[in-house]
Amino acid sequence: MRCRLCDSEHLLSVLDLGATPPCERFLLEEQLDLPETTYPLHLRLCEECLLLQIPALITPEDTFTDYAYFASYSDSWVEHARRFVEKAAHDLELGSHSSIVEVASNDGYLLRHAVSAGIPCLGIEPSVNVGAAARGIGVPTLTAFLDEGTAEDIRREYGPADLVVANNVYAHIPDLVEFTRALRILVADDGWLSIEVHHALNLVRSAQFDTVYHEHFQYYTVLSAMRALATANLCVVDVEQLGTHGGSIRLWARPEESAGPAGPRLEAVLEQEREAGLHSIHGYADLEPRAQSIRRELLRFLLDCRDRDLTVVGYGAPGKGNTLLNYCGIRPDLMRYTVDRNPYKHGRYTPGVRLPIRPPEDLDKDRPDVVVGLPWNLEQELTAQLQPINAWDGRLVFPLPTLHTTIGPSDFVRSVRS
Structure with a gap:
């Protein structure tokens, strides 16, 4: 790999997220028994021009x-x-x-x-x-x-x-x-x-x-x-x-x-x-160790939710959510499904970990205990949209920048862990 800006060969690894499918390749049900192609997701820094980049493995x-x-x-x-x-x-x-x-x-x-x-x-x-x-x-x-x-x-x-x-x-x-x-x-x-x-x-x-x-x-x-x-x-x-x-x-x-x-x-x-x-x-230098720490904290929380028989679902199926799900290895045993406002995604499955994607109305039907906001950058918007989960004491949790609750008791994450 050479830097795509200055053509330098001096590229330093700063974050290796393993190999995942492309984040927008949502699966149809008939594709679930077929193989998925994965590609390395490895962030490097050009030591000459300081451009952060990954290999161009897809077009x-x-x-x-x-x-x-x-x-x-x-x-x-x-x-x-x-x-x-x-x-x-x-x-x-x-x-x-x-x-x-x-x-x-x-x-x-x-x-x-x-x-x-x-x-x-x-x-x-x-x-x-x-x-x-x-x-x-x-x-x-x-x-x-x-x-x-x-x-x-x-x-x-x-x-x-x-x-x-x-x-x-x-x-x-x-x-x-x-x-x-x-x-x-x-x-x-x-x-x-x-x-x-x-x-x-x-x-x-x-x-x-x-x-x-x-x-x-x-x-x-x-x-x-x-x-x-x-x-x-x-x-x-x-x-x-x-x-x-x-x-x-x-x-x-x-x-x-x-x-x-x-x-x-x-x-x-x-x-x-x-x-x-x-x-x-x-x-x-600290980017990869801190990413690993966030992954461990989220997985511990989801495992504790499962041990307490709390139902966990996701909200949203964005590209960033699919990176998080795959890097953390979050499958339907830890998050039953996710919902999304985009009808194009309904009935499909997230790439890699294959969470079912359903319409947001299913939250009201199933009344999950915990909703994890995958597009955490829309925290304010999603918190306003999801106020109805208060009706069944649902909790809204966001994984970044640190694991925290915006609907439900502020100490909810800690109480699950205790």
């Missing part, structure tokens, strides 16, 4: 041609996107004379707000099924994977974009340098590029091991993102720290000819990374 086509993730099923994420469009339109003076292009636009969760505001827009979405949902709500969407050729075609037909948005896609690209050049082609010479991506500072600081999965090929600090964008003469001029996905960053970049001076927030976040030791290899 985007393997994952995104028919995709199980529909962004609009998260109310908080849709609201997050609405606020972004509203603020960007105000700050960048976007209107009917402008254009927005979103890469990996999913089901129109963001661009629908641009349509409502009368701002011309185009989504680029590789997943046929998800892109069709976007077109169904009136969001112009091109079914394609972004590369330089596609970017040039779009620029010729639609013109350069005043704003290019790339939310939670910059980690999904194995050919990082070409994809970055494609972003530069899309954006106008005086335009803006907004990238949201999970912040590796939070991955390391809170041992968020479940954010590592096969469709995420790299994991960024601001420093490594700046180095990646510089390969296409894109300059980061500002950064926002966000609460989404367990702690993300929104990078604002411009072509170097119009970049201007960087804002004070950029240096402030770089300083946080330096203080955490992430601008050298030494800051990553």
